[in-house]
Amino acid sequence: MKKVFLCLAGLLLAVTAQAANMTSAMANDVFPTVVAVSESAPSITAEGVGALKIDMKLNALPKSISGLYDSYSVRVDEYEGHIITFTLDGVTVLQAYARYDQWDVGNDETLAIYRIVVVKGSPVGIDIKGKLYKVGDNVSTLVANKTLKRVDATTYTYRDVKVTISKANGVSTITGLEAETKEVEMEWP
Numbered sequence: 371m372k373k374v375f376l377c378l379a380g381l382l383l384a385v386t387a388q389a390a391n392m393t394s395a396m397a398n399d400v401f402p403t404v405v406a407v408s409e410s411a412p413s414i415t416a417e418g419v420g421a422l423k424i425d426m427k428l429n430a431l432p433k434s435i436s437g438l439y440d441s442y443s444v445r446v447d448e449y450e451g452h453i454i455t456f457t458l459d460g461v462t463v464l465q466a467y468a469r470y471d472q473w474d475v476g477n478d479e480t481l482a483i484y485r486i487v488v489v490k491g492s493p494v495g496i497d498i499k500g501k502l503y504k505v506g507d508n509v510s511t512l513v514a515n516k517t518l519k520r521v522d523a524t525t526y527t528y529r530d531v532k533v534t535i536s537k538a539n540g541v542s543t544i545t546g547l548e549a550e551t552k553e554v555e556m557e558w559p
Contacts, residue, residue, distance in 0.1 A: 412438050413497040414488055414547050416530035419464065424551050428452065428468050428481040438494070439463055452481060463492040488547040496531055496547050505544050509535065513542045 418424045421435050431454070434440045439456035447453055452468040465487045471480035488494045488505055495504035498517060503509055512518050518526035518533055524545075526533045534546035 411502050412494045413502060414486065414494055414531055414549055415497075416549055418483075418486055418549055419488075419494055422456075422464070422466070422483075422486065424483060424486065424549055426483050427479070428454070428483065429479065431483075444468075454483070458493070461491065462489055463494060464488060484551040486549045490545075494547070496528060496533065498528055503544060505547060507544050508541055509533075509544055510540070510542045 412420050416424070418426070420438050421432065422438060428444070431442070433442075437458075439458050442454050442456045444452055444454050450467060454466040454468060455462055456464040456466070466483045467485040467487075468481050468483050471482070490505045492505065495502040495507070498512060503512075509518065513520075513526070513535065518528050518535075520526050521532075524534055524536065526535055530549075530552075532546070532548040532550065533544060534548070535542045536545045537543075
C-alpha cells in the first residue's frame with residue numbers, strides 16, 4: 371500500500387509541476403506583461419497625439435501612423451479654415467485644424483496644425499495618472515478631487531489639454547478632448 375501511495379504522490383507532484391510550467395509558459399504567451407498607458411494606447415497631450423503634433427506642417431503629415439490613423443482627408447471651410455479628418459479602419463478618430471502662418475497667408479508651405487480634437491468612439495484618450503480616459507467616460511471623481519482644473523462650467527484642463535465635460539444627474543462625462551497651439555502675444559514690427 372505504501373508503494374502505491376508513494377507512486378501516486380510522485381505522479382501527482384509530477385503532474386502538478388508540469389501544469390505549473392505550462393501555466394507559466396501560457397501566461398507569458400497569452401497574457402503579455404501589462405504596459406504603461408502611453409506605450410499601449412494613443413493619448414492626447416499638449417503637444418499632440420503620438421507622432422501627430424501641434425504646429426506640424428501639413429505638407430509633412432504622414433499618410434498614416436500605425437495604431438492612430440490609416441488615412442486622412444482635408445477640406446476647406448469658409449470659417450474654420452483647413453479641416454483634416456483622420457480615420458482608422460474607416461472610422462473617424464480625430465479632427466485637426468490647420469492655418470497659415472500669420473505673416474505668410476496663402477503659402478501652403480506654412481500651413482500648420484494648430485488644433486487637434488478627439489472625437490467620440492476614438493481609441494485616443496487622455497492619460498491621467500496612468501489611466502486612459504476617453505470621450506464618453508465618467509470623470510466625476512476627477513472633477514470632485516480637482517485632478518482636472520476648472521476653467522468654466524463645462525471646460526477643464528489637465529496638463530494643458532482642454533477637457534470638455536457635461537454634467538447630468540450628478541455624473542460628469544467627457545464630451546471633448548482638445549490640444550491647441552498656445553497663443554503668443556506678438557508685437558507688430
